Amino acid sequence: MLQETTQRLNRCRGELCSPTVYTQSQVIPRTRNARPYKKLWRADITAGIKDAAPCSIFSKCGCAMHRHYNNKGISEMKKIRLGVTKYILAAAAGLLLTMLLNRDAYAAAILSRMFIAAMMAAGLDLCVGLARQLSLGQAAFMAAGAYGCGTVALVVSERSLPGVAAGLTVGVAAASVTALAVGAVVLRLKGDYLAVATLGLGEIVRVVLENCAPLGGAAGLYHIPRFTTPELAFAAALLCGVFGLWFARSRNGVLCRAMGQDEIAAASIGINPMCMKLLAFTLGAAMTGLAGGLYAGLLGFISPKDFTFARSVDILAAVVIGGAGTTIGPMLAAMLIEALSALLQGVANIRMILYAVILIVVTIIKYTKGGRRRAPVKL
Amino acid sequence: MGGWAEQLINGLAVGAVYALIALGYTLVFGVLRLFNFAHCDVMMAGAYIGWLCAERLRLGLLPAAVAAAGVCALLGLVVERFGYRPLYGASGMPLMVVALGISLLLQYTAMLLFGAGARVYPFGYTGGVVRIGSVTLPASKLTALLLCVALTAGLELVLKYTRAGRAVRAVADDKTAARLCGIYENRAVSLAFVLGSALAGISGVVYGSMYLVSPLMGLTPGLKAFAASVIGGIGSIPGAVLGGLALGLAEALAGAAFGTATKDMVSFVLLIAFLLLRPGGIMNSKSGTGRV
Numbered sequence: 086m087l088q089e090t091t092q093r094l095n096r097c098r099g100e101l102c103s104p105t106v107y108t109q110s111q112v113i114p115r116t117r118n119a120r121p122y123k124k125l126w127r128a129d130i131t132a133g134i135k136d137a138a139p140c141s142i143f144s145k146c147g148c149a150m151h152r153h154y155n156n157k158g159i160s161e162m163k164k165i166r167l168g169v170t171k172y173i174l175a176a177a178a179g180l181l182l183t184m185l186l187n188r189d190a191y192a193a194a195i196l197s198r199m200f201i202a203a204m205m206a207a208g209l210d211l212c213v214g215l216a217r218q219l220s221l222g223q224a225a226f227m228a229a230g231a232y233g234c235g236t237v238a239l240v241v242s243e244r245s246l247p248g249v250a251a252g253l254t255v256g257v258a259a260a261s262v263t264a265l266a267v268g269a270v271v272l273r274l275k276g277d278y279l280a281v282a283t284l285g286l287g288e289i290v291r292v293v294l295e296n297c298a299p300l301g302g303a304a305g306l307y308h309i310p311r312f313t314t315p316e317l318a319f320a321a322a323l324l325c326g327v328f329g330l331w332f333a334r335s336r337n338g339v340l341c342r343a344m345g346q347d348e349i350a351a352a353s354i355g356i357n358p359m360c361m362k363l364l365a366f367t368l369g370a371a372m373t374g375l376a377g378g379l380y381a382g383l384l385g386f387i388s389p390k391d392f393t394f395a396r397s398v399d400i401l402a403a404v405v406i407g408g409a410g411t412t413i414g415p416m417l418a419a420m421l422i423e424a425l426s427a428l429l430q431g432v433a434n435i436r437m438i439l440y441a442v443i444l445i446v447v448t449i450i451k452y453t454k455g456g457r458r459r460a461p462v463k464l
Numbered sequence: 465m466g467g468w469a470e471q472l473i474n475g476l477a478v479g480a481v482y483a484l485i486a487l488g489y490t491l492v493f494g495v496l497r498l499f500n501f502a503h504c505d506v507m508m509a510g511a512y513i514g515w516l517c518a519e520r521l522r523l524g525l526l527p528a529a530v531a532a533a534g535v536c537a538l539l540g541l542v543v544e545r546f547g548y549r550p551l552y553g554a555s556g557m558p559l560m561v562v563a564l565g566i567s568l569l570l571q572y573t574a575m576l577l578f579g580a581g582a583r584v585y586p587f588g589y590t591g592g593v594v595r596i597g598s599v600t601l602p603a604s605k606l607t608a609l610l611l612c613v614a615l616t617a618g619l620e621l622v623l624k625y626t627r628a629g630r631a632v633r634a635v636a637d638d639k640t641a642a643r644l645c646g647i648y649e650n651r652a653v654s655l656a657f658v659l660g661s662a663l664a665g666i667s668g669v670v671y672g673s674m675y676l677v678s679p680l681m682g683l684t685p686g687l688k689a690f691a692a693s694v695i696g697g698i699g700s701i702p703g704a705v706l707g708g709l710a711l712g713l714a715e716a717l718a719g720a721a722f723g724t725a726t727k728d729m730v731s732f733v734l735l736i737a738f739l740l741l742r743p744g745g746i747m748n749s750k751s752g753t754g755r756v
Contacts, residue, residue: 213557219557219560270736270740271736271739271740273740274739274740277497277499277560278739278743280499280560281499281690281694281735281739282735282736282739282740284687285691285732285733285735285736286732286736288687288728288729288732289729289732289733289736292725292728292729292732293729295725296725394683394687398564398568401561401564402561402564402565405557405558405561409557434572434575434576435576437568437571437572437575438568438569438572438573438576440568441565441566441568441569441572442565442569444561444562444564444565444568445547445562445565445566445569448551448558448561448562448565449550449551449558449562451558452551452558453550453551
């Protein structure tokens with residue numbers, strides 16, 4: 086065990102060309118009470134992380150946190166360097182602002198949809214990008230949030246601030262509790278098998294909703310107060326984005342990332358992998374639940390048909406296209422996809438074909454570096 | 465009594481279609497360790513080819529199935545060559561995302577070509593009814609069962625007794641060792657795709673003639689066949705067949721016992737239960753190790 090850990094840590098260092106070489110005496114085995122990673126974590130675990138950030142279409146423009154390794158192998162966060170992206174972002178922000186200021190109902194709905202999609206992408210990114218746990222059942226958490234929020238909003242049935250707040254809180258709580266319960270069981274599975282199990286769970290939740298008479302069955306819930314405004318959605322998306330960025334750089338976030346990189350090495354220095362997985366999974370689900378609540382408030386009616394496997398795929402596509410692990414990338418990609426699909430509304434079939442082709446091409450280019458094979462990406 | 469017997473045969477017939485689709489999942493998983501999500505849409509393509517043959521060209525079931533198998537084999541080859549092969553160095557998520565993308569691409573191309581509406585095979589395409597004693601059975605269900613048995617036997621023969629088939633099994637067993645023996649890995653992978661896709665095409669014709677043909681028809685049987693392949697033990701040929709038949713039966717029985725609402729849930733509940741409790745599936749396949 087000790088030898089394997091040493092080898093793994095050294096391999097991590099090797100990838101970073103870090104000068105420090107581990108010997109076995111330096112690797113402290115996991116003990117029950119002593120928490121050796123307290124001393125180790127910043128210098129060692131962080132250094133053992135090959136950042137996923139450079140793998141993004143946005144990073145091509147220079148919009149990514151740059152992780153810098155000084156000669157001691159200790160990572161430092163350099164501030165975000167914005168190249169061309171600065172202007173793109175400024176243009177996008179300007180466009181959004183004009184849309185916000187002189188908007189009609191249609192533009193408002195599109196804007197809200199964009200922000201909601203961004204929140205879901207940020208949520209899934211915690212799970213997929215940070216903790217590297219592939220989930221294909223995100224729609225289930227969205228459904229939990231939407232139904233939780235919708236039920237409360239129907240009971241309160243007015244657009245008062247406390248009512249909305251209560252609805253969203255219940256939505257987030259419903260999604261988190263679902264994720265905790267489900268995660269405790271399925272997160273024991275690894276890699277593709279986890280994806281399969283979450284896929285199955287997403288389908289189960291949808292079928293349960295279809296056959297649950299108190300929640301409206303296949304017809305769903307009607308006459309939910311339509312409380313979602315672009316401003317509210319924007320505030321929520323901003324909250325999710327900032328939280329995601331903060332969490333990724335917080336202590337627990339770093340531990341999550343280390344666990345995602347190499348579960349055995351992480352466990353051997355005192356990180357509880359299950360704990361970290363659950364944390365990322367639940368936080369991601371909470372964000373998705375919040376998005377679901379806003380979605381219910383946007384449409385005014387929800388049905389199980391809104392939360393199919395296709396929805397989960399959409400969210401995952403945004404994360405992959407935007408660059409898993411960067412938080413900002415997936416959010417921007419999700420907004421872009423949503424805006425494009427609104428623009429191409431008239432030609433829905435061509436839109437989906439275009440979307441599929443973009444998804445395929447971006448993935449292939451990203452993971453092959455111009456047609457050549459790159460070292461296997463572990464997930 | 466007659467009711468239960470019909471339920472059983474119904475379940476077995478649907479299970480046979482699941483089994484045929486599951487064989488494709490299992491073949492590809494064996495050589496590539498990839499859950500090929502686009503597989504169910506290859507089946508959908510097969511259903512459309514069969515429908516074209518039946519409705520426009522007035523061909524019988526067998527020629528239609530052969531045509532569907534041929535076109536789908538070609539489709540599988542193209543998908544493998546241009547979709548997955550660039551990513552063989554990578555593993556896991558990128559491959560899976562490309563698979564999802566290809567699945568979307570096939571679905572919406574079909575929608576563009578044939579429209580979103582459902583198509584129906586000509587009435588009585590697979591024959592009328594068969595009476596055995598007091599039990600009346602639609603011939604289509606028996607056809608499905610027979611096809612499943614025949615094709616599985618054929619697949620076993622190909623994999624066991626032809627050079628190319630043995631190469632597929634060798635690659636599934638151990639890639640490095642297979643390469644050392646001079647087997648072209650990529651050819652074996654292509655062959656696995658071709659075989660799996662051809663089976664999917666045939667099962668598309670069978671499934672389409674039992675139900676409706678529409679661009680999104682592949683999703684439900686695809687997910688269930690996928691569950692079947694995991695339940696049977698992914699990577700194992702007998703496992704896929706057993707899993708498919710067992711799942712079809714379980715669905716029919718659950719539907720009869722607890723109402724149709726539970727029918728769609730059974731497969732996914734079984735899938736998760738098997739993943740957690742017996743990762744190797746019914747056949748306890750070796751590929752299942754490392755999943756927990």
